[in-house]
Amino acid sequence: MLAPNALDTRCALDTRCALETPDGVELILVPAGPVIRGVAWGIDAAIRGGILVGLATVLGLLEAVGMAILLLAFFLINWWYPVLFEVLSQGSTPGKKSVGLRVVMQDGAPIGWSASIVRNLLRQVDFLPALYATGLVSMMCNRRFQRLGDLAAATMVVYQDRQTGLGMNLPPGESERPPVPLRPAEQRALLAFAERSQGLNPERAAELANLLEPISGETGAEGVEQALRWARALRGENQ
Amino acid sequence: MNQADFIRQRQARWDHFDQLLRRLAGQREKETSLVDFPAEYRRLCSDLALARSRGYSLSLIDSLQRRVIDGHRFLYRPRNALGRELITFIARDFPAQVRQEWRLTLWCTLLLFGPMIWLFAQIGSSPEFVYRVLSPESIDQYEAMYGGDEGLSRGAGGDVVMFAFYIMNNIGVALRTFAGGLIFGLGSFLILLFNGVQIGAVAAHLSFAGYNENFWTFVIGHGALELPAIVLAGVAGSRLGLALMFPGQYTRLASLRRASKGAVRLLYGVILMLFLAAGLEAFWSASPVPALGKYLIGGVLWLLVGLYFLLAGRRSTA
Structure with a gap:
């Protein structure tokens, strides 16, 4: 998350969409684009195919009853696999889960039966004339990457909230007030840098810290250390 | 109030909220043990709003937002009777x-x-x-x-x-x-x-x-x-x-x-x-x-x- 102020994202260039909950806070959801959804679909297709082939070989040994179960299984997997998983497994089929996607209602609520049935039946129209061409065009025409089924059901596919890899804690050390007063946006940028610096490689961190040279008077690893000291002070640590 | 104090004051409540979420996901407990969930959720919402307006660091805001999204999912789920x-x-x-x-x-x-x-x-x-x-x-x-x-x-x-x-x-x-x-x-x-x-x-x-x-x-x-x-x-x-x-x-x-x-x-x-x-x-x-x-x-x-x-x-x- 790069934007220093999470509330500014409604007019931003990126695809994140903010929605206000009834409790008066804004949540940021990140819609997933066609490529990652294609990957999820491919994984699901492989799983479905695998289950059917497996069932066919096992049930082929039983005669009439096996045939009946196989037909029902085919029906279930062909039409209801995505619906059942989306409703009963918190919005993600195994394919979506494995790439970290989830289906939610446009207002962020979990998806229910009706919406899931609509979006998954209309999948057939999105597939036309081949390989989700219609769905792709539809996704390109709105901010939330919704295919026709999503539009009709008022759903969207979003990235699951992942651990961002940012540590809550900075490495322990001294703290020191910044030499000049910082505006809120600048404070946020400094805090974000301090937290991210642990995930960056040292050269890149130093390169970024060098931008602060006019006020820190330091470059390289020393500059990073100086930025961390200021960040600790902003967070109110060691005081 | 600076960020460290803010976290210190509320960390216990946030941990409690995480526990509630885990229990909700498991659905094993009787509903009565979850009566304070909506109130806890709304307090968390106000924490998130405060953290944003005071410009606390992104990692804190993200972790609060993650909790709010999870809570939102349970509080506003559709009922299937x-x-x-x-x-x-x-x-x-x-x-x-x-x-x-x-x-x-x-x-x-x-x-x-x-x-x-x-x-x-x-x-x-x-x-x-x-x-x-x-x-x-x-x-x-x-x-x-x-x-x-x-x-x-x-x-x-x-x-x-x-x-x-x-x-x-x-x-x-x-x-x-x-x-x-x-x-x-x-x-x-x-x-x-x-x-x-x-x-x-x-x-x-x-x-x-x-x-x-x-x-x-x-x-x-x-x-x-x-x-x-x-x-x-x-x-x-x-x-x-x-x-x-x-x-x-x-x-x-x-x-x-x-x-x-x-x-x-x-x-x-x-x-x-x-x-x-x-x-x-x-x-x-x-x-x-x-x-x-x-x-x-x-x-x-x-x-x-x-x-x-x-x-x-x-x-x-x-």
């Missing part, structure tokens, strides 16, 4: 909704049954006409199916297989009819017409070629549910397409969403009807009951289905 809703749906809402869509229902009925009547007239006057509609191979197949003195009786194992087959095939047709409707209603209409021509040609040919008793005793029972179900799948689907084309005072998108809510309810009814039809088709239609009995029961079924859609749920229960 399936059992009781199902009864009022069957007794009242489904037939009422069909009556509400009576124009479209009539039109879709015409699309399915019109070709049948026309083909009966055509094939009645010139039997070769059937070859314009069906290939000679498929005609042979149908004749073999309905020919033979023992009719269509099968073993019990065969019944089960056919039950599964009918569910898969018929509901598949219905779902496709529904989805096709999004293409401005055309998909639904074409599938209805196609099925009307196909069924009409087979029925007319078999009737005039001397297989009529085997054929009609077989289809009359489950047809009472199956054919109206396909019509209604067409109604539900074309409702979507029409909502797109004629949105009225709504935007096209809003109109489509409104229509899809009603359409999917119709579809629930269609699926129920097709399950019943598949049961009848597999276990009753091919049973060795005398022809008269089958006509009688079949006729009663058609009458009941007609009365159900005309009369059921007219009296307000509220």
Whole structure:
């Protein structure tokens, strides 16, 4: 998350969409684009195919009853696999889960039966004339990457909230007030840098810290250390 | 207040909230142990708003936001009270909704049954006409199916297989009819017409070629549910397409969403009807009951289905 102020994202260039909950806070959801959804679909297709082939070989040994179960299984997997998983497994089929996607209602609520049935039946129209061409065009025409089924059901596919890899804690050390007063946006940028610096490689961190040279008077690893000291002070640590 | 104090004051409460979330996800606990969840959730929302407005660091805001999103998911989840809703749906809402869509229902009925009547007239006057509609191979197949003195009786194992087959095939047709409707209603209409021509040609040919008793005793029972179900799948689907084309005072998108809510309810009814039809088709239609009995029961079924859609749920229960 790069934007220093999470509330500014409604007019931003990126695809994140903010929605206000009834409790008066804004949540940021990140819609997933066609490529990652294609990957999820491919994984699901492989799983479905695998289950059917497996069932066919096992049930082929039983005669009439096996045939009946196989037909029902085919029906279930062909039409209801995505619906059942989306409703009963918190919005993600195994394919979506494995790439970290989830289906939610446009207002962020979990998806229910009706919406899931609509979006998954209309999948057939999105597939036309081949390989989700219609769905792709539809996704390109709105901010939330919704295919026709999503539009009709008022759903969207979003990235699951992942651990961002940012540590809550900075490495322990001294703290020191910044030499000049910082505006809120600048404070946020400094805090974000301090937290991210642990995930960056040292050269890149130093390169970024060098931008602060006019006020820190330091470059390289020393500059990073100086930025961390200021960040600790902003967070109110060691005081 | 600086960030470190803010966290120190609230960390215990956030941990407690995480615990509540885990219990909610597990659903094992009795609801009573979760009574403080909404209050905790709202306190968390205000923490998030505070953290944002005071410009605390991103990692803190992200971790709070993650908790709020998870909580939001549980607090605002849709309730699925399936059992009781199902009864009022069957007794009242489904037939009422069909009556509400009576124009479209009539039109879709015409699309399915019109070709049948026309083909009966055509094939009645010139039997070769059937070859314009069906290939000679498929005609042979149908004749073999309905020919033979023992009719269509099968073993019990065969019944089960056919039950599964009918569910898969018929509901598949219905779902496709529904989805096709999004293409401005055309998909639904074409599938209805196609099925009307196909069924009409087979029925007319078999009737005039001397297989009529085997054929009609077989289809009359489950047809009472199956054919109206396909019509209604067409109604539900074309409702979507029409909502797109004629949105009225709504935007096209809003109109489509409104229509899809009603359409999917119709579809629930269609699926129920097709399950019943598949049961009848597999276990009753091919049973060795005398022809008269089958006509009688079949006729009663058609009458009941007609009365159900005309009369059921007219009296307000509220």
